[in-house]
Amino acid sequence: MFDYLPYIREWNFPHIWCSGCGDGIVLKALIRATDGLGIHRDEAVMVSGIGCSSRTPGYVDVNTLHTTHGRALAFATGVKHASPNLNVIVVTGDGDATAIGGNHYIHAARRNIDITVLLYNNYIYGMTGGQVSPTTRKGDRASTAPFGSIEPPFNISGLAKAAGASFVARGDVYNVKKLEKLIKLAIQKKGFSLLEILSPCPTAWGRRNKMGHPVQLMEWLRDSTVSMEKWEKMTDEEREGKIRTGVLHDVARPEFTDEYAKLVKRLKAEK
Amino acid sequence: MPVKISDKIRMMTGNEACAEGAIAAGCLFFGGYPITPSSEIAEYLSRRFPIIGGKFIQMEDEIGAMGSVIGAALTGMKAMTATSGPGFSLKQENIGYASMAEVPCVIIDVQRGGPSTGMPTLPAQMDVQQARWGTHGDRGVIALTASSAQETFEQTIHAFNLAERYMTPVVLLIDEITGHTTEKVTLPDYDSIERVDRKRPTEPPETYLPYKYTDDCIPTLAPFGTGYRYNVTGLCHNETGFPTNDPKEIERLILRLTEKIVKNRHEIINCKRTMLDDAEIAIFAYGSVARSARQAVLQLREEGIKAGLLEPTVLWPFPSEIVLKIAEQVDSFLVAEMNLGQMAREVELASKCKASIHRLNRVDGSPISPPQIVGKIKEVV
Known part of the structure; x- marks a missing residue:
C-alpha cells in the first residue's frame, strides 16, 4: 500500500472537490509519480491559477503558489527563470489556461521553458457553477449556454504543440496507471511539457448533459479513450467520437533557461 | 546609453x-x-x-x-x-x-x-x-x-x-x-550603498509560520527552495498561509495589510522643504513639476512674495500631518500638478480648512513652467 501521508498536508483535508470529481485521482497519481521520480520536496514548486484544479497544490507538501486567474504560467516563468534548479509544476484548468490565460499558455510553449503543465480538462467552469468553457463541446449545455453551446471547442493539446511545446500528452482519470506514467514522462522531459488530463466535471457539466453520475462519466472515459497504438490502426469512421490518449508529441527543442545560460556564457567569453 | x-x-x-x-x-x-x-x-x-x-x-x-x-x-x-x-x-x-x-x-x-x-x-x-x-x-x-x-x-x-x-x-x-x-x-x-534585505526565518521549518503575527506586522517569507515549504495565495489566509473563512482571521489580515504601512508611516514619509519656515503661501508639487516650483519660489522671493515649496518624495502614505502643520502656518496652498487635481484632494482633506487651497492643473501634455506658477500665485495672493 502506497503511503501518501508524507506528501500531503493532512490538516487541509477534507478537500474542496465534489464527490465523484476526478481531481483527487490526479492528486494521487501526481504524488505517486513524483515519489517514483525521487523529486525532493524542497526543490519542487507547484504553481496554480484559479479554479477547481488550481486547488491541488494546497494539498501537496512542497513549495506552493496559488496565483491569480490565468496567470500561473507567468508566475511560474518568473520562478523558473530566477531559479532554474527548481522543479516547477503548474496545475491549471481548461478555462484558467486556455481562456483567460491563453496568452501565457502559447508563449510559455513557444519559449519552451522547462515547466510541466498538468491541465485538468473538466469541460466547464466548475468552481463558478458550470459556465461554458473553451473546451465545452458544441451542443453541450452550460449555465451560460442553456440552449447548448454554439461554439466549437479548443483542441488544447494541439494548441500547445503548434505553439512549440516539446512534449504534449493526454491522459484521463479512468486510466489511472497510464496517467501516472504520463505525469512521470511530462516531468522528466526538459522543456515545456503539457499533459492534458480529462477529468470531466459530474456536478456542473455531466449533470446538465445526461452524464450526471460519476460512474457514467468513468464509463464514458473508458469507452471513448483509445491509445495511440489503437488510434493509428483505426479508420476515420472508427475514430468518430473517440479521444486519443498517450504521448501525442515528443521532440527535442532548445529550452529557455538553457538558452539564457548559453547567452551568459557567450558574453563572458567575449568579454 | x-x-x-x-x-x-x-x-x-x-x-x-x-x-x-x-x-x-x-x-x-x-x-x-x-x-x-x-x-x-x-x-x-x-x-x-x-x-x-x-x-x-x-x-x-x-x-x-x-x-x-x-x-x-x-x-x-x-x-x-x-x-x-x-x-x-x-x-x-x-x-x-x-x-x-x-x-x-x-x-x-x-x-x-x-x-x-x-x-x-x-x-x-x-x-x-x-x-x-x-x-x-x-x-x-x-x-x-x-x-x-x-x-x-x-x-x-x-x-x-x-x-x-x-x-x-x-x-x-x-x-x-x-x-x-x-x-x-x-x-x-x-x-x-545601504541595502535592505527581507527578514529570513531563524526557526526550523517545523515551527515556521510564514505570516506569523508579530509586533511590526511584517511577515517572514523564506525563499522557495530553502527548505521552508509553505503556501502562498491571493485568498484571505491565516498565519500558515492557507486559505481561511474565519471572520476573525480575515479581519486580522486585512487590517494588518494597512496597519503595517500606517503604523510605520513616519519612517516612510519624506518631504523636501524649500523656504517654508516663514512662508505665507506654500506650493505643493512633486515629480518634474517640483523643479518648476523651486524656480518659481526663488523668483517670487525676489519679488518679495513669501512663497515656499513642500515637495513630497513619498506620495503614499500621504504626508497628512506635515500638510496640516503647514496649513496652520500659511494663508494658502497652491497644488500644481499635471492632472486635474488628484493630489489637491488629499491636500484639501489633510489641511482641514486651515488654509485655502488653490489648484494649478495642466492636462495638455505640456510641462508646468515656472512663470505659470509665478503667475498663478500672484493671481491668488
Whole structure:
C-alpha cells in the first residue's frame, strides 16, 4: 500500500472537490509519480491559477503558489527563470489556461521553458457553477449556454504543440496507471511539457448533459479513450467520437533557461 | 546609453538612472513588456543583466510581466518591472496579489497622459491615485516619486529597500519628462550603498509560520527552495498561509495589510522643504513639476512674495500631518500638478480648512513652467 501521508498536508483535508470529481485521482497519481521520480520536496514548486484544479497544490507538501486567474504560467516563468534548479509544476484548468490565460499558455510553449503543465480538462467552469468553457463541446449545455453551446471547442493539446511545446500528452482519470506514467514522462522531459488530463466535471457539466453520475462519466472515459497504438490502426469512421490518449508529441527543442545560460556564457567569453 | 564624464559622473536619462539604480540596489530580475515612455529601462537591463548575473525576460504582456516578477521575488531575488499608464492599469490585479501575499517587488511607472492610450510620448501625473486605489480591496500602499535623473537613481534604490523592509510592492512614479531628460548623475560608491534585505526565518521549518503575527506586522517569507515549504495565495489566509473563512482571521489580515504601512508611516514619509519656515503661501508639487516650483519660489522671493515649496518624495502614505502643520502656518496652498487635481484632494482633506487651497492643473501634455506658477500665485495672493 502506497503511503501518501508524507506528501500531503493532512490538516487541509477534507478537500474542496465534489464527490465523484476526478481531481483527487490526479492528486494521487501526481504524488505517486513524483515519489517514483525521487523529486525532493524542497526543490519542487507547484504553481496554480484559479479554479477547481488550481486547488491541488494546497494539498501537496512542497513549495506552493496559488496565483491569480490565468496567470500561473507567468508566475511560474518568473520562478523558473530566477531559479532554474527548481522543479516547477503548474496545475491549471481548461478555462484558467486556455481562456483567460491563453496568452501565457502559447508563449510559455513557444519559449519552451522547462515547466510541466498538468491541465485538468473538466469541460466547464466548475468552481463558478458550470459556465461554458473553451473546451465545452458544441451542443453541450452550460449555465451560460442553456440552449447548448454554439461554439466549437479548443483542441488544447494541439494548441500547445503548434505553439512549440516539446512534449504534449493526454491522459484521463479512468486510466489511472497510464496517467501516472504520463505525469512521470511530462516531468522528466526538459522543456515545456503539457499533459492534458480529462477529468470531466459530474456536478456542473455531466449533470446538465445526461452524464450526471460519476460512474457514467468513468464509463464514458473508458469507452471513448483509445491509445495511440489503437488510434493509428483505426479508420476515420472508427475514430468518430473517440479521444486519443498517450504521448501525442515528443521532440527535442532548445529550452529557455538553457538558452539564457548559453547567452551568459557567450558574453563572458567575449568579454 | 549614458555618457561617462568621469569615474563617478554620468550623463544619463531618468530611465537609464532608474535601471542603474536597480542594479545598485541589488535587483537581479526584470520582467517587462515594451511601453512608451518606459521601454529604455527594459532595454538597459536587457544589456546589463546577462553580464552581471541577473535575469531579464520580456514577457508576452503586461499582466504576465507582473506575474513573472512576483514569481522571481518568491525565490528570494529582488525583482522589478517598468511600465506606463495603460500597462500600470493591466498590472493592477497582480499588484494587489503582491500586496495580499506580501511579496516585495518594485514597479516603475513612467507616467504619460490618459485615459486609455492617451499621450504616449507626453508627460502627465495622472496615475497618482491609480497607485493608491488601482487594485480592488483595502491595503496599505507605498508610492514614491522623483523629479530628476539623480533622484530617480536614489529613489529606485529606496523603493527596493522599502519593498524588502515592509514586504510589499512599491511603486515609483516618475513622468515622461524625468524619464527622457538627459542630465548629470553622480553615482555613489556601490559598496557604500545601504541595502535592505527581507527578514529570513531563524526557526526550523517545523515551527515556521510564514505570516506569523508579530509586533511590526511584517511577515517572514523564506525563499522557495530553502527548505521552508509553505503556501502562498491571493485568498484571505491565516498565519500558515492557507486559505481561511474565519471572520476573525480575515479581519486580522486585512487590517494588518494597512496597519503595517500606517503604523510605520513616519519612517516612510519624506518631504523636501524649500523656504517654508516663514512662508505665507506654500506650493505643493512633486515629480518634474517640483523643479518648476523651486524656480518659481526663488523668483517670487525676489519679488518679495513669501512663497515656499513642500515637495513630497513619498506620495503614499500621504504626508497628512506635515500638510496640516503647514496649513496652520500659511494663508494658502497652491497644488500644481499635471492632472486635474488628484493630489489637491488629499491636500484639501489633510489641511482641514486651515488654509485655502488653490489648484494649478495642466492636462495638455505640456510641462508646468515656472512663470505659470509665478503667475498663478500672484493671481491668488
